[in-house]
Structure formats: structure tokens, C-alpha cells
Amino acid sequence: MSLTTILMTVFSTTLIYAAPLIFTALGGTFSERSGIVNVGLEGMMIVGAFSSTVFNLSFANVLGNATPWISLLVGAVFGLLFSILHAVATVTFRANHIISGTVLNLMAPALCVFLTRIIYNGKGQTPVIDQSMGSFTFPGLSQLPFVGKVLFSRTSLVAFVAVFIGILSWYILYRTNIGLRLRSVGENPTAADTLGINVGKYRYLGVLISGFLGGIGGAVMAQSITLNFSASTISGQGFMSLAAMIFGKWNPLGATGAAIFFGLAQSLPIIGGYVPVLSQVNSVWFQIAPYAITIIVLVFFLGKAVAPAADGQNYIKGK
Amino acid sequence: MDNVVEIKNITKKFGSYKANDNISLQLKKGEILALLGENGAGKSTLMGMLSGLLEPTSGEILINGHKAVMNNPRDAKKLGIGMVHQHFMLIPAFSVLENIILGDEPTKGSFIDYKKAATEIQKLAQKYHLDINLNAKVRDITVGMQQRVEIMKALYRKANIFIFDEPTAALTPQEIDQLIKILRALAAEGKAVIFITHKLKEIKEVADRCVVIRMGKVIDTVKVSETKEETLAEMMVGRKVNLALDKKTVPQDKLVLEVKNLEVDAHKRRKVSDFNLTIHEGEIVGIAGVDGNGQSELIEAITGLRKVRAGSIKVDGKELQNYSARKISEAGVGCIPEDRQNVGLILPLTIAENLALKDYYHEPISKYGLLNYKLINQNGRKLIKDFDIRSQSEKELVGDLSGGNQQKVIVAREIAKEPKLLIAANPTRGVDIGAIEYIHEKIMEQRNAGRAVLLVSFELDEILKLSDRIIVIHEGKVVGQIDPQNTSSEELGLMMAGKTPVSTGIER
Numbered sequence: 001m002s003l004t005t006i007l008m009t010v011f012s013t014t015l016i017y018a019a020p021l022i023f024t025a026l027g028g029t030f031s032e033r034s035g036i037v038n039v040g041l042e043g044m045m046i047v048g049a050f051s052s053t054v055f056n057l058s059f060a061n062v063l064g065n066a067t068p069w070i071s072l073l074v075g076a077v078f079g080l081l082f083s084i085l086h087a088v089a090t091v092t093f094r095a096n097h098i099i100s101g102t103v104l105n106l107m108a109p110a111l112c113v114f115l116t117r118i119i120y121n122g123k124g125q126t127p128v129i130d131q132s133m134g135s136f137t138f139p140g141l142s143q144l145p146f147v148g149k150v151l152f153s154r155t156s157l158v159a160f161v162a163v164f165i166g167i168l169s170w171y172i173l174y175r176t177n178i179g180l181r182l183r184s185v186g187e188n189p190t191a192a193d194t195l196g197i198n199v200g201k202y203r204y205l206g207v208l209i210s211g212f213l214g215g216i217g218g219a220v221m222a223q224s225i226t227l228n229f230s231a232s233t234i235s236g237q238g239f240m241s242l243a244a245m246i247f248g249k250w251n252p253l254g255a256t257g258a259a260i261f262f263g264l265a266q267s268l269p270i271i272g273g274y275v276p277v278l279s280q281v282n283s284v285w286f287q288i289a290p291y292a293i294t295i296i297v298l299v300f301f302l303g304k305a306v307a308p309a310a311d312g313q314n315y316i317k318g319k
Numbered sequence: 320m321d322n323v324v325e326i327k328n329i330t331k332k333f334g335s336y337k338a339n340d341n342i343s344l345q346l347k348k349g350e351i352l353a354l355l356g357e358n359g360a361g362k363s364t365l366m367g368m369l370s371g372l373l374e375p376t377s378g379e380i381l382i383n384g385h386k387a388v389m390n391n392p393r394d395a396k397k398l399g400i401g402m403v404h405q406h407f408m409l410i411p412a413f414s415v416l417e418n419i420i421l422g423d424e425p426t427k428g429s430f431i432d433y434k435k436a437a438t439e440i441q442k443l444a445q446k447y448h449l450d451i452n453l454n455a456k457v458r459d460i461t462v463g464m465q466q467r468v469e470i471m472k473a474l475y476r477k478a479n480i481f482i483f484d485e486p487t488a489a490l491t492p493q494e495i496d497q498l499i500k501i502l503r504a505l506a507a508e509g510k511a512v513i514f515i516t517h518k519l520k521e522i523k524e525v526a527d528r529c530v531v532i533r534m535g536k537v538i539d540t541v542k543v544s545e546t547k548e549e550t551l552a553e554m555m556v557g558r559k560v561n562l563a564l565d566k567k568t569v570p571q572d573k574l575v576l577e578v579k580n581l582e583v584d585a586h587k588r589r590k591v592s593d594f595n596l597t598i599h600e601g602e603i604v605g606i607a608g609v610d611g612n613g614q615s616e617l618i619e620a621i622t623g624l625r626k627v628r629a630g631s632i633k634v635d636g637k638e639l640q641n642y643s644a645r646k647i648s649e650a651g652v653g654c655i656p657e658d659r660q661n662v663g664l665i666l667p668l669t670i671a672e673n674l675a676l677k678d679y680y681h682e683p684i685s686k687y688g689l690l691n692y693k694l695i696n697q698n699g700r701k702l703i704k705d706f707d708i709r710s711q712s713e714k715e716l717v718g719d720l721s722g723g724n725q726q727k728v729i730v731a732r733e734i735a736k737e738p739k740l741l742i743a744a745n746p747t748r749g750v751d752i753g754a755i756e757y758i759h760e761k762i763m764e765q766r767n768a769g770r771a772v773l774l775v776s777f778e779l780d781e782i783l784k785l786s787d788r789i790i791v792i793h794e795g796k797v798v799g800q801i802d803p804q805n806t807s808s809e810e811l812g813l814m815m816a817g818k819t820p821v822s823t824g825i826e827r
Binding site: 171175176177180181183184187188190191192194195196197306308309 | 392393396402404408409410411412413417420421422423424426429430431472
């Protein structure tokens with residue numbers, strides 16, 4: 001296999017696996033920047049994966065090629081609806097954020113597998129979707145020498161969309177007044193309140209955006225990787241996204257970069273089969289790798305990274 | 320009609336308790352009005368009503384001649400009232416500029432127009448001589464600049480009535496001077512200023528009129544230029560205040576504390592270097608210096624809270640450097656720490672428990688790992704009585720006490736052990752005049768009883784009044800030693816800034 005082909009494979013598999021993580025990590029960033037810790041990303045992804053798969057299976061014959069993309073939006077909407085639970089619990093009722101998030105994570109797989117059994121005649125998993133997200137070759141760009149082949153041929157379009165959303169998120173958080181206010185309620189809600197900023201409103205916004213993006217993340221997972229929904233469709237990707245968000249220092253660009261790194265880690269079992277030296281290694285190691293890397297990164301960076309000052313703190317209006 | 324604010328017969332009740340009782344006052348355009356009163360006199364309640372946090376039980380507030388209804392702080396802001404809180408409402412991770420514009424950001428399209436905001440703020444900064452660095456992160460700037468950012472926040476929102484709540488509590492003398500200039504500039508531009516404080520000297524320096532409040536009632540409104548400090552103090556406290564101290568002549572021969580060539584690091588920076596200090600029995604040595612020049616690290620090193628890099632610390636001839644805090648305490652060192660709420664006390668524990676913190680681990684208070692609460696509470700009651708700690712009972716939580724009474728709990732605990740060396744770090748910061756008087760008396764008592772006292776304070780008057788000898792510290796080094804009898808606070812202020820390392824000879 002030529003170097004170009006190997007690089008292309010590495011790059012495109014990395015992106016395919018990174019895309020769900022990028023969306024979800026960005027979601028986490030919005031939530032935690034507003035001060036709401038979100039360990040419920042995993043649950044939001046599961047809901048997104050489930051709802052998008054069901055939609056895809058139901059409407060593929062009507063919508064054709066566009067089905068997976070519309071399914072993403074369906075996943076987003078259901079992710080958002082599901083995240084309302086977290087927002088109500090943490091913002092309105094001032095519940096502990098970790099507990100509320102854990103509830104989402106426990107509830108989502110149980111609920112979605114249960115619904116799967118009801119909808120698909122008692123089976124624990126959905127049929128495989130026909131309309132999935134295939135590889136994409138950029139017209140024009142792919143003609144560039146070397147780079148065109150490595151970066152822009154047979155690659156994942158949705159990952160490029162994810163990176164674009166990452167850049168857009170940075171602009172929203174750091175250049176618009178909505179972003180400034182959202183970050184302010186995550187840093188010092190009391191100060192924000194004295195300046196007339198509605199703390200609850202911006203925290204809801206942060207959580208709902210995380211549900212929206214987390215839903216997309218789960219949907220991407222189902223539409224481009226597993227191609228169906230089962231209990232194991234989302235297996236830790238929500239937590240990897242959380243790790244990517246921390247690794248990326250709660251910054252959308254950092255989170256995007258970190259998610260791509262985790263995507264590389266996740267694609268190792270596949271890449272390992274292609275690259276001559278690596279194919280000698282027992283594939284078990286590659287399968288453990290993403291989880292091991294997640295733990296290592298968290299151990300080394302969680303202490304050092306500076307979270308938003310009021311992340312995880314409920315706001316009780318002053319006396 | 321130039322009354323910007325007119326408060327008419329306002330009463331505020333909490334249950335049956337009258338926090339404000341029929342209070343009236345007027346504030347004119349371009350005037351600086353001081354609101355003087357002890358902690359708990361009702362100043363904060365009154366200002367709470369003026370800034371929309373509280374609703375009056377009866378009476379009314381007129382702003383620019385119109386009856387004002389303020390249901391929340393936003394309403395007050397709309398009426399041009401700007402509050403500079405004692406505890407700043409800033410976001411440390413944000414830049415100064417972001418902190419100022421937050422909530423009222425100018426936008427271009429959907430993006431914030433930082434340039435426009437910066438130009439507008441620069442203009443205001445020049446007009447009012449507010450030195451601020453817009454691009455710095457708030458966590459990196461000094462307390463003084465943080466306060467200027469708070470002032471700018473109000474100016475940016477076009478406030479014309481400014482309320483300053485204890486603005487000098489956390490400032491260094493130089494920063495206080497700067498603040499006073501800013502207050503004058505505000506007044507000169509026709510803004511009206513209310514200045515809440517219990518520091519008489521500042522009132523004399525800056526205010527035009529002074530409203531004295533005691534137990535929720537206005538005692539009097541006086542012209543500051545025609546009233547003596549002593550009179551103000553008396554009106555505030557309600558009795559004669561004895562600010563003079565009884566400094567006895569006691570033998571000062573025996574060495575108690577000897578610090579030699581001390582070096583201390585903090586956050587990988589040298590904070591104390593080549594530091595020598597001696598204190599004798601019956602002597603108070605004051606350490607004067609601008610905040611952050613190594614005072615905290617020096618005390619932490621002596622009390623065992625921070626590792627000593629080099630040098631020695633001897634108490635009564637015994638080397639104590641790098642011993643545990645408990646060992647040092649047992650060797651006879653008592654400390655009234657700078658940060659009373661985080662270091663000196665455990666707020667969720669009772670008064671009696673806090674008073675037992677130095678003895679809880681040995682007999683008779685604990686036996687076989689069990690605490691003898693009967694004894695703890697009995698000791699607590701005794702100290703509460705001896706040290707005049709105002710509280711419901713010894714089982715009241717320390718967190719529920721006023722600042723002055725919290726400080727008394729610490730003083731009681733440390734002094735009751737009869738330490739050979741007493742360290743007092745800013746012992747009267749943020750406490751009212753009655754408590755200041757009391758704490759000063761107690762410290763002097765310790766000296767007169769032949770104990771050694773190390774006093775660190777940012778209040779120059781306090782240092783000059785209490786000390787037998789003053790050491791000036793700058794960037795962790797001794798830059799001078801002076802005799803408080805022959806030194807004015809102006810000279811001391813200059814030395815603290817590191818300007819003139821002169822020694823006005825005391826041999827020792």
C-alpha cells in the first residue's frame with residue numbers, strides 16, 4: 001500500500017470516528033461554560049442515535065439520499081428535548097449536576113432499548129439503515145496534488161461540518177454578547193445577576209445547546225459508524241467527549257482538536273489492520289487504547305485545566 | 320431643587336425588629352456624603368433600599384424629586400444609581416473590558432464591538448482619572464484596580480449617584496489616596512456620592528457632610544469641617560471612646576523571638592529574603608509595608624504554615640523553623656491570623672468548639688479520643704464572659720457572629736493560652752470602632768504583661784500607635800527600622816513604597 005493511501009485511510013477513519021465526539025464535546029463546552037456540569041452527554045448521544053435511526057428507517061424510502069442528514073436534525077431535536085430534564089433538574093430545582101447527569105445516562109439506554117423492542121417486534125436492536133453517510137470526495141479540492149488525495153478524497157463530510165461548527169462555536173462564545181453572557185453565568189452568576197443578566201435563562205441555553213449537539217453526535221455515530229441502534233451503539237463516546245472537552249480546556253477549538261485526537265485513538269483498531277508494522281500487534285491493545293487514553297488524559301489534565309469558576313455550582317439568588 | 324436623593328421617614332422592619340427607624344436624609348448634586356455607623360447600625364439596610372435590594376416598610380425615596388419605586392437592582396440602575404460593593408462583583412477570568420461591558424455590550428451585527436466600547440471607556444477613564452488596563456485579566460490586577468473597574472462599571476452605565484460600601488477596607492494607603500482623588504473627581508463632575516464607612520479619618524478627609532446612624536436611627540447630620548473626630552466617634556458609639564492606650568514602661572531585655580537570615584518562597588518566588596528580626600519581652604514590634612511584600616509569608620513561616628527555605632526562627636532560644644504548626648503553638652506562639660474566616664475560625668462550628676481548637680486533642684478536653692463537651696462548653700462560657708463576645712450562647716455558630724465578635728473569639732483563644740509570642744496580623748481589619756478599641760487594649764495588655772508581640776498591619780495609624788519599634792518591609796526585605804515616636808505616617812508611607820531606606824536610629 002502506498003504512503004498516500006495509508007495516510008488517506010488514517011485521516012479519513014480518524015475523522016469518521018472524531019465527528020460524533022466533536023459535536024458532543026462542543027455541546028459539553030456550551031453547557032459547562034454556562035456553569036452546568038454535564039456528565040449526561042452519553043445519555044444525550046444515546047437518545048440522538050436512537051431517534052435518528054428510527055427516523056432514518058421510517059423515512060428512507062421517501063427522502064432518499066438526504067435521509068441521514070435530516071436524521072441528524074431529528075437526533076438533535078430529541079437530544080435537546082431530553083436535555084430539558086437536566087436543565088430543569090439543575091437550574092430550576094438546583095439538583096446536584098453529577099447526579100442529574102447520571103440519571104440521564106441510566107435512563108437513556110433503558111428507555112431507548114425498551115422503545116426499540118416495542119417498535120421492532122421485541123428485537124433488542126434496530127435493522128440496519130439503508131441510507132447511511134458514506135464517504136465524500138470534495139470536488140475540486142481533491143484534485144490538489146497529495147493533499148487533495150490525503151485530506152479531501154473519500155473522507156467524512158460530516159466531520160468537516162463538525163470542525164466548522166467548532167469554529168462557529170468559538171465565535172459565538174468569544175465574540176458575541178450571547179457568548180459573553182453565557183460564560184459570565186458560568187464564572188460568577190452573582191456578578192452577572194447584578195448586571196441584569198438572567199442567570200437561569202443562559203444556563204438553560206447552555207444545557208439545551210449541549211442536548212442539541214450531543215443529539216447530533218449520537219446521530220452521527222449511528223448514521224455513519226454503527227448503522228443501526230442497539231444498547232452498544234454508544235459505548236463511552238459521551239464520556240470521551242467529556243474528556244475531550246476537558247483536554248481542550250473548555251474551549252471550542254481545543255475541544256475540537258482534542259476530539260480529533262480521540263478519534264484517532266478510536267480508529268486505531270481499524271488503522272492497525274492496514275499499517276504493516278501495526279498489523280502485527282494484537283488488536284486487543286488497539287481496542288483498549290481509546291479508553292486507556294481517555295483515563296490517562298483525564299488524570300493528567302483534569303487537575304491542571306481551569307474549569308469555569310462556577311461550573312457545577314447552583315445559583316441561589318442573593319439576599 | 321438640587322436634592323438628587325431624598326430619603327423621607329424610611330422605616331424597615333424585619334419581623335418586629337426595626338433595622339431602620341424613621342430615617343431621613345438628603346444628598347445634593349456634587350456632594351460627598353458620609354454614612355457613619357458601627358456594624359449592625361443599619362447602614363447596609365438603608366443602602367439596600369436605595370439600590371433596590373430591599374423594600375421599605377414605610378416612608379419613601381425621591382430620586383431627582385420624583386418618587387422612586389425600585390423592585391430590583393435593575394430599577395435602581397435605570398434611575399442612575401451605581402453601587403460599588405464591598406465584595407467586588409467581578410469575573411476574574413474575564414478581561415477588564417469584558418467585565419465593564421457585560422450586560423450592556425455594544426454590538427456590530429451579531430458581534431461585540433470591542434473597539435467602540437474601549438474608546439468610550441478610555442474617554443471616561445481620562446475624565447475621571449481612573450487608571451485601568453482594559454486588556455488585563457481581572458484576576459491579575461490589584462485590589463485597587465479592581466475597585467476602579469467597579470467604579471467604571473457604574474460610570475459606563477451612566478450612573479450619577481454612587482454608593483460606596485466600605486470602599487477602603489481592602490486598600491493600601493496609596494490606593495486609598497487614589498480612591499479619594501477619584502471621589503473628588505466624581506463630585507467635581509456633579510455626581511453625588513454616598514460613602515459608607517466607620518473610619519473617621521477618611522470622613523474628615525473627603526466628605527462634605529456626615530450622617531451618623533446608631534441602632535437604626537439617625538443620631539445627627541453634621542458638617543464634617545465643623546466636627547471633631549472624637550465627636551463623630553462618640554456619636555457613632557454612643558459613649559466616650561477612649562482611643563488612647565495605656566503604654567506602661569516594662570523591662571524589655573529578654574529576647575523572645577529571633578529570626579535570622581530567613582528566606583521563604585511562595586509560588587516559586589522568593590517572598591522573604593535575608594530577613595532578621597528580634598522581639599523582646601514586653602515589646603510590640605510593628606511590621607509596616609504595602610500588602611503583598613512578604614508579610615503573609617513571614618507569618619506563615621513563623622507559625623509553621625509554610626516551609627522555610629533557609630535561616631532560623633528561635634522562640635525563647637528554641638529553634639522552631641519547619642516544625643509543625645501544632646508544635647509551634649505548643650512552644651508558646653499565638654497567632655491572630657490575617658484571614659479570620661478561613662484560617663482563624665471554622666465558621667460552621669460553635670463558639671465553644673472554636674475556642675477549644677488549640678486544646679481539643681489532649682486531656683482534659685479529650686480522653687480516649689472522645690471530646691468532653693461539658694468542659695468545652697464550660698470553658699467557652701468563661702471566655703465569652705471574659706472577652707465580652709456578644710452572642711446568644713456558647714453553642715451559637717461562629718459564622719453567625721459579626722466580624723468584630725468573630726475576631727474577639729480568636730483573640731480570646733490565642734490570649735487565653737498566655738503565649739510567649741503573640742502574632743497579630745491586621746487584627747482590626749473590617750471591625751468597628753468598639754471592637755478596635757477592645758482589641759488594641761488586649762494587645763497592649765499582653766505587652767504590658769511582658770509578652771512579645773509581632774504586629775503586622777496595613778493601617779499606619781494602628782502600627783504607629785501600638786508599636787515600640789517599627790520595621791518596614793519592602794519586597795521581602797527589611798528596608799528600615801524606625802521609632803514610632805519620631806515618625807509621621809507620611810514618612811512611613813514613603814518608606815513603605817520602597818523610596819527611602821533610612822533608619823532613624825534605634826540601637827538593637
